[in-house]
Amino acid sequence: MAEFDFELAAQVSRLAHGAKDSNLRWICTPEGEYETNNGSEWCDDCGYYMMRHLRSKERIKARRSGYLLDGGWRTESDTHRFCAHCGCWLRISLTDWGVKEELDHYRENGVGQNPIIDEAYSLDILLGAMWSGSEHADEAMALALDLVSRPDAQKILAEAA
Structure with missing residues (x-):
């Protein structure tokens, strides 16, 4: 070698x-689930705007703050990852x-x-x-x-x- x-x-x-490139981001929902369960991971910018979009679509105002942008660091993976939007x-x-x-x-x-x-x-x-x-x-x-x-x-x- x-x-x-x-x-x-x-x-x-x-x-x-x-x-x-960007750090990998995902969105936590008010139920404690991750929006990435749908197969979506985002860059910093797209994740921020997706979180805002999900908050704006939430009918129950008190639950809107339950959407949180998480991640923001390099993660281990078996494959390359790409932003679901951009x-x-x-x-x-x-x-x-x-x-x-x-x-x-x-x-x-x-x-x-x-x-x-x-x-x-x-x-x-x-x-x-x-x-x-x-x-x-x-x-x-x-x-x-x-x-x-x-x-x-x-x-x-x-x-x-």
């Missing part, structure tokens, strides 16, 4: 810098299972199926899950090298320097 290449990881991180990336840390799933995705599809910024964001999260050591670090580093070696990635990195 090779050493983790922090410089290569930093290049991927610089490429990912332009991606719109589609921006939600900040997660991949679990071990998530790392395996991401690597399976890249084995099947390779790097370059998505815009450079999105590929970089996805790889940045993947690399973040294994910087302290992983049996898959060599494979992830090869993916990162493939990404940063692309001409459009080199152009972005040169402009950012």
Whole structure:
């Protein structure tokens, strides 16, 4: 197993810098349930406006304050998460299972199926899950090298320097 290449990881991180992302938010209802039970998670902005919308639709005035915007921190996940409204990336840390799933995705599809910024964001999260050591670090580093070696990635990195 090779050493983790922090410089290569930093290049991927610089490429990912332009991606719109936010901490993951969910809404608690007056019944103590989570609005995310419907499969919806939001970015900071969309979550705030969804909470306001739900409060305004509540017929019983005393219950309106029962809708609370919760979350606001990076969470562990098996998969990438996206805002239910605007589609921006939600900040997660991949679990071990998530790392395996991401690597399976890249084995099947390779790097370059998505815009450079999105590929970089996805790889940045993947690399973040294994910087302290992983049996898959060599494979992830090869993916990162493939990404940063692309001409459009080199152009972005040169402009950012």
